[in-house]
Amino acid sequence: MLAYVLRRIAMMVPSIAGIIMITFILTRVLPGDPALMITGEQALPEFVDKVREQYGFNQPLLVQLWEYLKQLARGDLGFAWHTGHAVASDFVSRFPATIELTLVSMVIALIVAIPLGIVAASRQNSIFDHFARVLSFIGSSVPIFWLGLLLIGLFYSKLGWLPAPMGRISDNINPPTHITGLYVLDSLLSWDMVALKDSLRHLLLPALCLSMGTMAIVTKMIRASMLEVIRQDFMRTARAKGLSERAVIYKHGLINALIPTLTVIGLQFGALLGGAVITETIFVWPGIGNYVTESILSADYAPIQAMTLISAVLYGCINLIVELLYGVLDPRVRYE
Amino acid sequence: MKSKKILVFISTLLVIMLLSACAKSSNSQESATSSGEPQVSTTASAKSSAGSTITIAYSQGAGQTMDPHDAGDLTSASYAFALYDQLVTSGTEEKDGKTVGRTDKIVPSLAESWKISDDLTTYTFVLHDGVKFQSGNAVNADAVVYSFERAKDKGESGSLYTLANIKSVTKIDDKTVEFKLGAPNHLFLKYLATFSFSIVDPSVAKSNPDDYLTQHSAGSGAFILEKWDPATEAVFVANKNYWKGAPKVDKVVIKYVAEASNRELFLDKGDVDVALDIPAKDVESLSKKDNLTISSQSSNRIVYLGMNAKYKPFDQLKVRQAINYMIDQQKLIKDVAYNQASPLKSSISSKSPAFTSEGYEYKYDLDKAKTLLKEAGYEKGFTFDLTVNSSTQDYEDIAVLLKAELEKIGVTLNINKVAPAQYRELINKKSAAAYLGKYTSLVNDPSYHYGFLLDSKGASNYTGYSSKVVDDLLAKANVEPDEAKRTELYKQVQKQITADSPWAYLYESNLIAGFNKDVQGYIFYPDEIIRFSSLYK
Numbered sequence: 001m002l003a004y005v006l007r008r009i010a011m012m013v014p015s016i017a018g019i020i021m022i023t024f025i026l027t028r029v030l031p032g033d034p035a036l037m038i039t040g041e042q043a044l045p046e047f048v049d050k051v052r053e054q055y056g057f058n059q060p061l062l063v064q065l066w067e068y069l070k071q072l073a074r075g076d077l078g079f080a081w082h083t084g085h086a087v088a089s090d091f092v093s094r095f096p097a098t099i100e101l102t103l104v105s106m107v108i109a110l111i112v113a114i115p116l117g118i119v120a121a122s123r124q125n126s127i128f129d130h131f132a133r134v135l136s137f138i139g140s141s142v143p144i145f146w147l148g149l150l151l152i153g154l155f156y157s158k159l160g161w162l163p164a165p166m167g168r169i170s171d172n173i174n175p176p177t178h179i180t181g182l183y184v185l186d187s188l189l190s191w192d193m194v195a196l197k198d199s200l201r202h203l204l205l206p207a208l209c210l211s212m213g214t215m216a217i218v219t220k221m222i223r224a225s226m227l228e229v230i231r232q233d234f235m236r237t238a239r240a241k242g243l244s245e246r247a248v249i250y251k252h253g254l255i256n257a258l259i260p261t262l263t264v265i266g267l268q269f270g271a272l273l274g275g276a277v278i279t280e281t282i283f284v285w286p287g288i289g290n291y292v293t294e295s296i297l298s299a300d301y302a303p304i305q306a307m308t309l310i311s312a313v314l315y316g317c318i319n320l321i322v323e324l325l326y327g328v329l330d331p332r333v334r335y336e
Numbered sequence: 337m338k339s340k341k342i343l344v345f346i347s348t349l350l351v352i353m354l355l356s357a358c359a360k361s362s363n364s365q366e367s368a369t370s371s372g373e374p375q376v377s378t379t380a381s382a383k384s385s386a387g388s389t390i391t392i393a394y395s396q397g398a399g400q401t402m403d404p405h406d407a408g409d410l411t412s413a414s415y416a417f418a419l420y421d422q423l424v425t426s427g428t429e430e431k432d433g434k435t436v437g438r439t440d441k442i443v444p445s446l447a448e449s450w451k452i453s454d455d456l457t458t459y460t461f462v463l464h465d466g467v468k469f470q471s472g473n474a475v476n477a478d479a480v481v482y483s484f485e486r487a488k489d490k491g492e493s494g495s496l497y498t499l500a501n502i503k504s505v506t507k508i509d510d511k512t513v514e515f516k517l518g519a520p521n522h523l524f525l526k527y528l529a530t531f532s533f534s535i536v537d538p539s540v541a542k543s544n545p546d547d548y549l550t551q552h553s554a555g556s557g558a559f560i561l562e563k564w565d566p567a568t569e570a571v572f573v574a575n576k577n578y579w580k581g582a583p584k585v586d587k588v589v590i591k592y593v594a595e596a597s598n599r600e601l602f603l604d605k606g607d608v609d610v611a612l613d614i615p616a617k618d619v620e621s622l623s624k625k626d627n628l629t630i631s632s633q634s635s636n637r638i639v640y641l642g643m644n645a646k647y648k649p650f651d652q653l654k655v656r657q658a659i660n661y662m663i664d665q666q667k668l669i670k671d672v673a674y675n676q677a678s679p680l681k682s683s684i685s686s687k688s689p690a691f692t693s694e695g696y697e698y699k700y701d702l703d704k705a706k707t708l709l710k711e712a713g714y715e716k717g718f719t720f721d722l723t724v725n726s727s728t729q730d731y732e733d734i735a736v737l738l739k740a741e742l743e744k745i746g747v748t749l750n751i752n753k754v755a756p757a758q759y760r761e762l763i764n765k766k767s768a769a770a771y772l773g774k775y776t777s778l779v780n781d782p783s784y785h786y787g788f789l790l791d792s793k794g795a796s797n798y799t800g801y802s803s804k805v806v807d808d809l810l811a812k813a814n815v816e817p818d819e820a821k822r823t824e825l826y827k828q829v830q831k832q833i834t835a836d837s838p839w840a841y842l843y844e845s846n847l848i849a850g851f852n853k854d855v856q857g858y859i860f861y862p863d864e865i866i867r868f869s870s871l872y873k
Contacts, residue, residue: 032757036764038400040408042778042788044495044795051491083566084401084412084550094567149597157601164607165598166591167568171391284593286567294397297727299757 001327005320012316016309020072023308024065032299033057038081055081068305078302082294087306090291096181097168098287101279102272104184104203105211110265113215114254117222121230121257122249132219139216148209148282155205162201165283173198206283210276214268221264225257232256258329266322270315388586390855390871393593393602395613398566403549404534405483405490413531414866418572418588420534420555423447423461423480424525428859436633437861439780440689442525446475446535446556447513456520456817463511467579469537469556477507482538493532496778499787500527520815522822523781530778531865558583558869568592572868584857584872603628603850609873610855612866614848616676616730622850629851632676636685636862637776637845639677639731641722641738642799643838647769650720654712656837660698661705662741663840672733676848680841682830684785687862688777690826695834696841705745717746723768724751725759731772734842763798773798774845776864782826783814790833801838 035052052058056067071078077087112135120132155162163170168183176187176195183199186192229235230253238248277289288307295303327333399411404420407413427441444450447461467475484505487493501518508514517524527533540554548554553561556579559572570590574583591608593599599611600618604625614622614630623630643650643659650656665679678686681693709715724735732753739749754762762768775796777785788794791810792802806829813825833839847864857870 030758031761032755033761033764034757036760037757038408039491039495041775041796042495043408043492044498046498047491047495050494082400083398084564085566090566093565097567152598152601157605164602164605166593166602166607171589281594282598284591284595284598286565290594291567297755297757 001324005324008320008323012313015316016312019312020069020305020309021065023305024068025061027299027301027304028061028064030299034081034299034301037298037300072309077306080295080300080303082298082300082303083291087303090303091288091306091310092181094286094288094291096183097285098273098276098280098289100168100182100184100203101206101210101276101285101287102269103182104207105209105272106214106265106269108207109211109214109218109268112211113218114222117219118226118249118254118257120219120223121226122253124227129223132223136216136219139212139219142212144209144212144278145282147212148205148279151205151209152282162205163198165202165205165285167284167286168202169195169199170202175199206279206285209283210272210279214265214272217264217268218261221261222257225260226253229253229256255329259326262322262325262329266318270311270318273311273314388584389589390585390587390610390868390873391589391591391608392610392866392868392871393591393599393608393612395594395596395599397594398564398570398592401550402553402561402564403490403547404531404536404555405487405493406550407531408492410865414868415561415570416531416534417557417865417867418559418869419553419557419561420531420536421446421467421475421557422530422533422535423528424450425529426861426863435859437859437863437867439529439636439861439863440526440687442529445529446480450525456522457517459515459517459524460508461513461515463513464579465511467556468577469540469554470560470575470577471537471540471554473537473539475535475556476510477513478510479535479538480513481505481507482541483535484533486536486541487533496527496530496532499784500524520817522814522817522819523779523783526779526781526784559588562587566592583869588868588871590868600850603852606852609852610858610868610871611850614850616674616846616848619674619676619848627853629853629855630848631851631858631860632846632848633860634678634687634844634862635776635847635860635864636687636780637774637847637864638680638683638685639734639772639774639842639845640680640683641770641840641842642763642768642773643770643840644766644768644799645838646766646800647720649712649714649718650769652712653837654708655714655718656840657698658705658708658712658745659742659747660837660840661701661708662745662747663698663738663842664700664741665841665843667700668734668737669843671737672730673843673845676846677843678846680844683790683833683839683841684782684830685777685844685862688780688782688785690782690823690830692827692830694827695831698841702744709745709747715746717748719748719750720770721750721752721768723759723762723771724753725756725772726753727756727759731774734772766798766800768798771798772842773839778863780862782829783810786810786829787814790838799838801833801836803832803836805832 035048035057038051039048056064080087080090083090116132120129123129152165156165169175173195176183176192177190179186179189184196184203187196187199235248235252238252276287277293279285280287280289291303292307394411396411399415400409401407401412402415402419404416407416423446424442425445426437426439427443428435429438446464446467448464450459450461452459463475463477469475488497501521502515503518504516506514534555536549537554541549551564558575558578560575562573563571569592572588574586576582593602596613596615600614600622602608603611619630619632622628643656645651669675669677669679681696682691684691709717722735724731735751739751742749763771775789788796790797790801790806792807809825809829813822816822816825847860851858854873855871857872859867859870861867
């Protein structure tokens with residue numbers, strides 16, 4: 001098992017190297033001159049050149065690449081001129097927000113989707129099944145920005161039940177003591193109920209919004225694979241040997257249905273990490289998605305490169321975890 | 337097997353308990369009392385006690401820097417004006433019961449007085465007595481000399497340093513500084529009033545790495561930087577010892593809210609006190625709300641359609657004139673700017689000194705446009721690409737409207753919408769045959785404006801317009817000490833440019849901001865930079 005994990009990690013190295021090269025080349029090849037963006041509109045050409053020189057944009061591409069690789073080797077992700085901060089510091093301040101949003105929305109999605117999918121499959125064509133179908137239809141077709149604005153309009157603007165969707169915690173409340181950077185977890189760990197309540201209130205709507213898509217897909221996946229499993233011989237055997245329906249569905253059915261679903265969950269998780277731009281914008285959530293978009297629009301190379309690299313590594317890790325989980329769920333799968 | 341599971345469970349529990357033991361709740365009872373802020377989120381009580389904080393929702397991100405000498409965007413510029421002072425500053429005037437900023441009138445700031453030599457090349461400034469930086473150090477001649485040395489090499493301030501034609505900055509005594517210029521320069525004082533020539537504290541700047549000021553403040557200004565997190569907010573606390581008098585609020589919090597609909601919502605609900613960049617289309621509905629004040633005032637921003645004579649058919653004056661005759665400014669103002677704009681009748685803002693609309697005779701005239709196209713040999717029309725920056729919805733709306741108009745004379749306009757970085761590159765290389773441009777001159781003076789935009793060597797002359805007449809007139813005006821004569825020269829420049837029509841004039845934009853009724857002290861400046869130091873409630 002350990003050998004397998006190490007081998008898989010080793011296999012990630014060439015793809016990461018490829019991603020580094022491709023991102024580097026793409027950022028440079030795409031139109032847009034960062035020096036002009038840095039200096040602003042009212043700078044003389046000689047000072048634009050000066051900035052170009054200062055950031056090394058005037059160097060040949062290969063030299064720039066070499067400098068970038070050297071910098072990476074030192075563990076330096078570079079400087080994001082459009083925020084005036086080092087990429088690493090931007091990342092540290094924004095990444096926990098993204099992780100927290102992703103995790104919570106994933107939890108919401110799974111809490112709803114798994115039982116719903118099971119019920120829908122085990123009572124096919126019942127009212128639950130129809131409900132599941134309608135919900136996943138809505139989840140996959142409702143645009144996030146529309147849903148987000150609607151939720152804000154109702155819960156913040158009209159009813160006033162939730163605080164202004166502006167960041168992760170209210171201004172008059174101190175963020176919980178920094179342990180992991182995830183406010184919900186940190187406030188639990190430091191038993192800070194005030195911060196917990198407030199951060200949950202901030203998290204609720206964006207997480208709900210973001211969970212809709214995943215919820216829809218996972219419900220559909222679970223339902224489909226459960227339907228397939230239910231018709232298998234071993235399910236009949238399980239019933240025949242006198243197991244309760246509950247045990248049949250959960251012990252024998254669900255475990256088998258989860259394997260294909262797990263793949264989808266893994267992929268969704270990766271997608272959520274990188275692509276919550278719309279949710280982040282609507283809920284003024286200080287995450288990574290917005291940051292990357294801004295960087296691309298202003299041709300800020302360093303953060304684009306760094307974020308692509310980090311996402312690639314994360315994606316690789318999530319895939320690896322998913323693969324290992326196959327082994328847990330299905331004893332026939334062995335890694336050697 | 338079971339015992340192993342229990343072991344894992346217990347050890348996890350232990351780790352969690354250990355972590356929580358280390359962590360101290362930041363919202364515990366003690367910290368709540370010590371920080372003096374209500375920590376329980378009953379919003380009503382919390383808000384009433386936060387009366388001396390002003391929260392402003394910014395639209396354009398967190399800005400690039402806190403360093404006044406590096407600042408090149410409007411957001412960074414607004415920080416610089418809060419954190420730093422300059423030798424001189426823009427004046428204000430009372431107009432219709434409101435205080436309005438006048439970037440063309442210069443008044444003393446750190447320098448209490450100055451003398452200008454007869455040949456207009458030597459300026460001697462006497463500094464205000466007893467002014468201190470936020471660190472407690474005195475603002476003296478050394479600080480001024482140091483600040484200009486520093487500004488000289490930086491990208492943004494270096495450009496202004498070069499343009500201002502500063503040859504030397506010398507300390508005469510502790511409170512007197514002498515500037516020598518390469519040539520007479522009537523707008524020198526206006527240059528000095530820009531954020532680029534902020535006076536920084538040498539002891540702080542020198543004792544730290546060069547990029548220290550990017551994230552820290554070292555000025556003598558009304559506010560001190562407390563926190564800057566580009567993901568969420570910047571927090572400025574009042575400089576209680578500010579030499580012009582402490583600000584009337586304790587704190588200014590700037591929130592970065594990209595979506596206009598969010599800014600409006602937060603403003604309406606009272607979660608922010610000020611919201612910048614309110615879309616023109618919402619001005620009418622928001623103005624009707626009792627709890628809000630909407631300020632919509634004409635800034636120095638001009639919006640125009642640039643046509644590059646290097647590309648056919650814009651090489652022909654008649655074609656450029658025909659396009660001009662197809663511009664219905666009133667319609668643009670009504671449909672695109674929802675009446676939050678005014679007509680543009682010259683290549684410079686009407687709030688600029690020496691502005692004249694003389695020579696501008698274009699008005700919407702379909703037949704005239706057709707005739708001109710026919711005379712130019714384009715009776716059947718032509719096709720061209722209009723490069724548009726995707727950052728502002730307004731410009732796309734203009735392009736769509738123009739496209740419909742131009743179709744009437746057989747001209748096909750293709751909208752080439754590009755991201756900001758690509759837009760800047762395209763127009764800077766002068767490789768856009770036609771583009772929608774906007775400009776807000778940092779220094780409110782025709783010499784500065786035309787020096788960038790329409791002088792044949794201008795850095796922002798994206799149409800490649802080149803007229804010997806205009807160049808000569810500008811060169812003369814730049815060094816002309818007599819204001820009346822200068823005004824005359826600038827008027828000739830404007831008339832010549834309008835006659836040559838390298839641009840089609842579209843409109844002058846308004847700067848729109850929303851305020852809660854209890855917010856006072858807003859002063860509008862036509863350069864579009866927010867001075868939040870004057871706000872209170």
